[in-house]
Amino acid sequence: MNIHEFNFIVNEMEKYYCKKLEDEQSKIYFKQLSFLSVERFKQIVDEIYKNNKFMPKVADIIDIDKKLSKPEMTILKVDCKECNGSGIVMYSQKDEESDYMYEYGARCACRNNRNWSIEIPLISQVMPI
Ligand SMILES: [Zn+2]
Numbered sequence: 857m858n859i860h861e862f863n864f865i866v867n868e869m870e871k872y873y874c875k876k877l878e879d880e881q882s883k884i885y886f887k888q889l890s891f892l893s894v895e896r897f898k899q900i901v902d903e904i905y906k907n908n909k910f911m912p913k914v915a916d917i918i919d920i921d922k923k924l925s926k927p928e929m930t931i932l933k934v935d936c937k938e939c940n941g942s943g944i945v946m947y948s949q950k951d952e953e954s955d956y957m958y959e960y961g962a963r964c965a966c967r968n969n970r971n972w973s974i975e976i977p978l979i980s981q982v983m984p985i
Contacts, residue, residue, distance in 0.1 A: 857894035862886050865894075865901055873911040888914045892921065899924060936966040938979075943968030945979050 866885065870876050877885065889897065900920045904912050912920075939945045944961045951958055962979040963969035969978065 857890060857892060857897055859886060859890075861894040862890065862897070865897055869901060869904070869911065872905065875911045877911075885914055885917075889917060896921065896924075933971075934967045936964060936968055939964035939966065939968055941968055943971050944976075947979065947983055949982075 862885075863882075866877065866882065892900070900917055903920050903924070904916070907920075908916065933941050935941060943964050943966070945964045946959050946961055948957045948959055950956070960982070961976065962982050963972050963976050964979060
């Protein structure tokens with residue numbers, strides 16, 4: 857981004873945080889951040905408004921740039937005969953009162969179970985082998 861784009865966004869930030877950067881500070885910010893595209897800088901500043909209570913330092917801005925660059929967490933899926941990769945296995949259990957068989961889901965013993973909340977019991981907890 858160029859100095860005009862930078863100043864435009866920084867002025868807005870200064871107003872929002874009621875804090876004016878000194879000329880020297882502003883120069884350092886620009887020198888350290890000019891490698892960012894203006895779109896990227898806007899995206900980062902949006903995050904800053906949501907997360908920072910105070911005027912960010914260069915290091916805060918760089919941190920957010922790094923955070924935004926991280927790829928989305930990919931959900932690991934392993935082949936598993938028990939759960940067919942879903943991480944959940946069904947089991948039936950008789951309800952003592954009504955005498956009906958009900959189907960329940962439990963987390964499989966394989967790694968696919970990581971995609972599910974630990975509040976769901978593991979199959980080994982409900983169906984001891
Ligand atoms: Zn499994």
